Amino acid sequence: xxxxxxxxxxxxxxxxxxxxxxxxxxxxxxxxxxxxxxxxxxxxxxxxxxxxxxxxxxxxxxxxxxxxxxxxxxxxxxxxxxxxxxxxxxxxxxxxxxxxxxxxxxxxxxxxxxxxxxxxxxxxxxxxxxxxxxxxxxxxxxxxxxxxxxxxxxxxxxxxxxxxxxxxxxxxxxxxxxxxxxxxxxxxxxxxxxxxxxxxxxxxxxxxxxxxxxxxxxxxxxxxxxxxxxxxxxxxxxxxxxxxxxxxxxxxxxxxxxxxxxxxxxxxxxxxxxxxxxxxxxxxxxxxxxxxxxxxxxxxxxxxxxxxxxxxxxxxxxxxxxxxxxxxxxxxxxxxxxxxxxxxxxxxxxxxxxxxxxxxxxxxxxxxxxxxxxxxxxxxxxxxxxxxxxxxxxxxxxxxxxxxxxxxxxxxxxxxxxxxxxxxxxxxxxxxxxxxxxxxxxxxxxxxxxxxxxxxxxxxxxxxxxxxxxxxxxxxxxxxxxxxxxxxxxxxxxxxxxxxxxxxxxxxxxxxxxxxxxxxxxxxxxxxxxxxxxxxxxxxxxxxxxxxxxxxxxxxxxxxxxxxxxxxxxxxxxxxxxxxxxxxxxxxxxxxxxxxxxxxxxxxxxxxxxxxxxxxxxxxxxxxxxxxxxxxxxxxxx
Amino acid sequence: xxxxxxxxxxxxxxxxxxxxxxxxxxxxxxxxxxxxxxxxxxxxxxxxxxxxxxxxxxxxxxxxxxxxxxxxxxxxxxxxxxxxxxxxxxxxxxxxxxxxxxxxxxxxxxxxxxxxxxxxxxxxxxxxxxxxxxxxxxxxxxxxxxxxxxxxxxxxxxxxxxxxxxxxxxxxxxxxxxxxxxxxxxxxxxxxxxxxxxxxxxxxxxxxxxxxxxxxxxxxxxxx
Numbered sequence: 001x002x003x004x005x006x007x008x009x010x011x012x013x014x015x016x017x018x019x020x021x022x023x024x025x026x027x028x029x030x031x032x033x034x035x036x037x038x039x040x041x042x043x044x045x046x047x048x049x050x051x052x053x054x055x056x057x058x059x060x061x062x063x064x065x066x067x068x069x070x071x072x073x074x075x076x077x078x079x080x081x082x083x084x085x086x087x088x089x090x091x092x093x094x095x096x097x098x099x100x101x102x103x104x105x106x107x108x109x110x111x112x113x114x115x116x117x118x119x120x121x122x123x124x125x126x127x128x129x130x131x132x133x134x135x136x137x138x139x140x141x142x143x144x145x146x147x148x149x150x151x152x153x154x155x156x157x158x159x160x161x162x163x164x165x166x167x168x169x170x171x172x173x174x175x176x177x178x179x180x181x182x183x184x185x186x187x188x189x190x191x192x193x194x195x196x197x198x199x200x201x202x203x204x205x206x207x208x209x210x211x212x213x214x215x216x217x218x219x220x221x222x223x224x225x226x227x228x229x230x231x232x233x234x235x236x237x238x239x240x241x242x243x244x245x246x247x248x249x250x251x252x253x254x255x256x257x258x259x260x261x262x263x264x265x266x267x268x269x270x271x272x273x274x275x276x277x278x279x280x281x282x283x284x285x286x287x288x289x290x291x292x293x294x295x296x297x298x299x300x301x302x303x304x305x306x307x308x309x310x311x312x313x314x315x316x317x318x319x320x321x322x323x324x325x326x327x328x329x330x331x332x333x334x335x336x337x338x339x340x341x342x343x344x345x346x347x348x349x350x351x352x353x354x355x356x357x358x359x360x361x362x363x364x365x366x367x368x369x370x371x372x373x374x375x376x377x378x379x380x381x382x383x384x385x386x387x388x389x390x391x392x393x394x395x396x397x398x399x400x401x402x403x404x405x406x407x408x409x410x411x412x413x414x415x416x417x418x419x420x421x422x423x424x425x426x427x428x429x430x431x432x433x434x435x436x437x438x439x440x441x442x443x444x445x446x447x448x449x450x451x452x453x454x455x456x457x458x459x460x461x462x463x464x465x466x467x468x469x470x471x472x473x474x475x476x477x478x479x480x481x482x483x484x485x486x487x488x489x490x491x492x493x494x495x496x497x498x499x500x501x502x503x504x505x506x507x508x509x510x511x512x513x514x515x516x517x518x519x520x521x522x523x524x525x526x527x528x529x530x531x532x533x534x535x536x537x538x539x540x541x542x543x544x545x546x547x548x549x550x551x552x553x554x555x556x557x558x559x560x561x562x563x564x565x566x567x568x569x570x571x572x573x574x575x576x577x578x579x580x581x582x583x584x585x586x587x588x589x590x591x592x593x594x595x596x597x598x599x600x601x602x603x604x605x606x607x608x609x610x611x612x613x614x615x616x617x618x619x620x621x622x623x624x625x626x627x628x629x630x631x632x633x634x635x636x637x638x
Numbered sequence: 639x640x641x642x643x644x645x646x647x648x649x650x651x652x653x654x655x656x657x658x659x660x661x662x663x664x665x666x667x668x669x670x671x672x673x674x675x676x677x678x679x680x681x682x683x684x685x686x687x688x689x690x691x692x693x694x695x696x697x698x699x700x701x702x703x704x705x706x707x708x709x710x711x712x713x714x715x716x717x718x719x720x721x722x723x724x725x726x727x728x729x730x731x732x733x734x735x736x737x738x739x740x741x742x743x744x745x746x747x748x749x750x751x752x753x754x755x756x757x758x759x760x761x762x763x764x765x766x767x768x769x770x771x772x773x774x775x776x777x778x779x780x781x782x783x784x785x786x787x788x789x790x791x792x793x794x795x796x797x798x799x800x801x802x803x804x805x806x807x808x809x810x811x812x813x814x815x816x817x818x819x820x821x822x823x824x825x826x827x828x829x830x831x832x833x834x835x836x837x838x839x840x841x842x843x844x845x846x847x848x849x850x851x852x853x854x855x856x857x858x859x860x861x862x
Contacts, residue, residue: 052774091804094811197672262679270671300683304690308786317775317782318706319694325706325779330697334690 024083025112033211036077040070053315065314067222067241071248075211082207083113087200101200103602113207115199118600121185122499123206125492128180131173131213136561138166143554149547151540159540161224161242165216168229168246170480172253173213175295175342177488178349179260180206183288185499187264189593190282190617192273192610194603197266205260212252219245228538230335233320233328237312244313247306254303254338257345261295264288275613282591282617283366286373287352290380294341294348298384302338305331329395336387344383346480348376350447350487351418354440357494358425360589361437365618367424371417378414386411392463401460408458415451419444434587435509439490442517446482450475453528471531474524482520489516489567496571497582501598505578508570515563522556591617670838677839681846684794688850691787695857698779708780711772718767719859722760723852729756730848733802737841744813746837750806753844757799760851761792784858791854798847801840 044066047053053065079085083101102109103116110123141162145153154162188196196202219225223240231246268281268289281289308319309331318324320331351372359366366372388396388404396404422444431437453475457463466472497503526549533549535542542550574580585594592615596604699707729752736749768785775785 088800092800092807094804094807094809096808198676258683262676262683265679266672266675269675270668296679296683297686300685300687301690304687304790307790308690308694308782311775311782311786315775317786318779319698319782319786322703324776324782325698325703326782327698327701327703330694333697334693 024081024086025108026082028083029078029081029112029207032077032079032081033074034077036080037070037074039077040073041066043073044069062241062313064241064244067244068248068310068314071215071244075208075215075248075252078211079204079207084200084204084207101203113200113203115195115203116602117184117188117196117199117202118499120202120206121181124176124180124184124209125499127206127210127213128173128177131169132177133564134213134217135166135169135173136564138162138169139557140561142166143557145540146542146550147554149542149544149550156540157226158224160226160228160538161219163538164225164228164246165219168216168249169213171229171342171346172216172250173209174480174484175253175257175345176205176209176260177346177484178353178491179264179288179291179295180209182353182491182495183264183284183349186495186593187285187288188267188271189596189600189604190285190591191268191271191276192592192605192612193267193271194605194609196263197271198263201259201263205256205263208252208256208259212249212256215245215252216249219243230332230339231306231309232335233309233312233331234322236309236331237321244310247310247313251303251306251310254299254306257295257299258303261292261299264292265296268292273609273612275611275615279370280612280616282356283369283372284352284356287348287355287376290376291345291348291352294345294380294383298338298341298345301334302342305334305338308334329391332391332394333387336390337384339390340387341380341383343476343479344379346484347447348379350443350484351376353487353491354443355418355421355425356591357436357490358422358440359618359620360494360587360591361432361434361440362426362429363432363620364425364429365616365620366421367427368417368421369618372421375414375417375421378417379411382407382411382414389458389463392460393467405458405460409455412451412455419448434493435504435506435513436490436494436587438510438513438517439486439493442513443483443486443490446478446486446520450478450480450482453478466531468537469531470527470535470537473537474527474531477524477527482524486516486520492567494587497586498593498598498600500575501582502574503580503582503586504570505574505580508566508573512563512566512570515566516560519556519560519563523553523560526553526556590619670836673836673839674842677843677846680843684847684850687794688787688791688854691783691790692853692857695783695787698783699861703779706778709778712777712781713772714784714859715767715771716859718763718770719855721763722767723855723859725756725760725763726848726851726855729753729760730845732756733841733844737837740837744809747806747809750802750837754799754802754806757795757802757844761795764788764792787854787858791851794847795851798840798844801836802844805837805840 044063047069048063048065100115102112102114102119109116109119110126114120114123141154142159145151145159145162147153151159184196184202188194219242222242222245224242225231225239225246227235227239227243227246231243231250236243236247268285272281308317311317312319312321312326316324318326320326320328322328355366355372386404386408388400389408392401392404422440453471457466457472457475493504493509530546530549530553533543533546535546535550582598584596584598587594592610592612701707732749732753736746736753739746739749773781775781
């Protein structure tokens with residue numbers, strides 16, 4: 001029986017004419033979103049005019065139900081317009097599965113549902129980059145307001161919304177900053193697979209994130225939200241309709257996280273090529289795997305919590321309202337059960353990227369592979385047992401404090417494993433100070449400060465003093481931006497040659513690195529001092545003796561933002577003015593992702609998936625002249 | 639590809655594939671494995687999702703803030719609750735039977751269809767209860783948990799029912815196509831028959847969901 005393999009013949013399935021005409025792309029998606037929004041709004045308004053609704057939700061001038069339904073129907077309309085409903089409806093009618101959407105063709109495939117993991121990876125990179133820019137702009141507004149110790153720029157209310165937007169954009173969209181672009185693009189290649197396990201779900205996670213981002217930005221039309229990224233009750237329930245944008249945004253991000261995590265785990269568990277055993281899985285895949293587990297288990301708690309908050313706001317339930325027998329403290333517990341694993345969802349992929357890049361530029365095998373994996377697993381497991389340290393001053397039973405203080409301090413031990421692997425790898429190595437390697441060192445410096453200040457904060461007496469101060473801001477910016485942010489930018493320099501086929505200018509890159517590193521530290525080190533001096537978060541009034549320090553921080557922050565724009569400049573310069581075409585393996589890496597040709601073929605390994613039983617992605621002990629240990633997959637041309 | 643090859647029955651028999659060779663058999667086995675892992679992960683995700691409602695139930699009940707946990711006049715309609723849970727349990731039994739009958743022709747279809755019908759009946763029972771109960775979502779904490787938990791539970795049920803419906807619809811269409819073979823149609827050896835049907839995974843998820851539903855029923859209907 002000469003059955004054709006699906007990866008070779010599925011393109012022969014012709015699309016019906018009407019489908020070609022309608023297209024199902026971003027424009028039909030936007031049309032669907034608008035139609036859905038209008039329908040949802042009118043349904044919501046119709047429901048709110050019923051006598052029953054007046055009975056359950058008296059004394060309200062807000063159209064929360066209408067807005068929540070409008071957003072929900074808008075998202076559904078958007079997805080239908082993008083073509084996400086075609087496949088499920090077809091399957092419901094018993095039609096055969098089709099595996100591919102927009103995998104070939106020109107730039108147009110980047111504006112629609114594509115089942116090619118590499119297209120989705122690039123979509124993520126651009127999408128996350130855009131929201132990173134938006135979050136950065138909000139940070140500039142915050143620093144501009146804090147140039148003065150009284151509100152003179154945007155005012156206290158708008159200031160809260162800007163703080164909220166900055167934090168929610170950064171923490172919401174950057175949960176996928178590494179898994180979205182880099183894991184989607186490279187994990188299948190690293191493990192010798194042709195695609196992700198569920199390619200449509202992969203595409204869905206990206207477009208859900210983009211829809212969520214638009215919903216969040218629309219909050220400015222509905223009065224914003226005053227709660228910051230935590231959305232604490234009872235302020236959540238009391239806020240204007242802009243709060244609904246926050247709720248829908250984070251709920252959609254949560255759904256996107258669950259699906260992204262599930263897809264990653266299934267891909268790594270079931271689609272590894274022969275020889276890619278658990279003990280030989282690339283370290284970045286391990287970090288992705290542990291992060292994905294956290295996403296699958298922690299994010300549903302957030303979704304459930306936000307749905308309860310939405311019900312409280314829209315139909316008058318009493319989950320979190322004391323007047324109706326609910327409890328705001330319940331929200332805070334449920335939120336942080338998600339919230340602390342979320343911190344490691346942000347940090348762990350950065351660990352993976354750093355340890356993946358390090359051996360390449362140290363020209364030495366990764367030291368302490370098992371130690372690093374144990375560190376990832378330890379961090380992942382323990383991240384579920386520390387959440388109450390966020391509530392040390394919020395009414396926690398005093399007897400519980402020592403446990404959560406200790407668990408928080410102990411989580412620094414598996415984190416230390418990662419540093420051990422870092423130091424062991426660079427020990428007596430032949431380091432090449434390329435731009436990605438510089439970012440690796442910067443990560444170590446920054447994350448060490450962030451981690452150490454975290455141990456300080458976990459101490460209950462210290463926490464009681466510093467809670468809600470700028471010290472906390474400095475701590476988590478050192479861990480998230482200093483950790484994830486620097487790993488993310490380093491990975492852009494490292495992986496752009498494979499993803500786009502050109503190298504970023506090294507000279508501009510080094511200048512950008514030093515500018516970013518110095519201005520980052522000039523921004524956030526003084527913030528520790530501000531916190532110790534008692535400067536509180538989320539307020540526009542502060543003591544006059546802190547003005548000078550705040551102005552130093554603001555100027556450094558402007559320069560930090562400018563240093564990020566240098567990265568954009570470098571991309572444009574390297575792409576347009578001085579294009580250096582990248583070879584298949586410009587870094588002479590042993591990783592499988594560098595053994596495939598550039599650009600990577602649609603199926604990664606067109607003829608046959610590689611036999612990786614004799615393959616070692618960190619085999620830098622073998623002289624390169626001997627051909628290394630990296631077998632070229634058949635047809636890969638490497 | 640010749641027509642007789644297209645209509646040839648699919649079989650897993652054949653030469654053992656070489657390492658790295660992605661034969662239809664390998665692809666099918668890998669696909670089944672992927673669905674199986676995905677079902678278990680979704681079960682884990684659903685556990686944590688409903689854990690948030692379970693935690694709310696336990697926390698608010700034990701706190702009983704200002705004595706507003708559950709006023710005396712707030713009580714679910716037990717008879718509808720019994721109908722709901724009986725339908726759920728029977729549907730789980732039906733899907734287990736369907737799963738065990740795989741490979742015996744179309745013998746599993748009846749049991750899977752029964753699971754679908756029973757699942758839908760459970761949802762209808764829950765909705766009917768909403769229309770008849772004497773309390774609304776604003777009647778304090780218990781009412782909130784009841785409406786929220788059961789409401790989102792039946793939403794997840796609908797998604798799971800969709801998964802089982804795909805199994806039934808695909809089988810029904812395949813049987814119909816086999817009775818009326820004709821040229822020019824997409825045939826099933828590509829690509830659908832290369833993919834697993836997924837009944838194992840769907841059955842696992844449904845029975846797990848029913849387990850969560852029974853726990854929910856015990857808490858919101860039986861615990862006073």
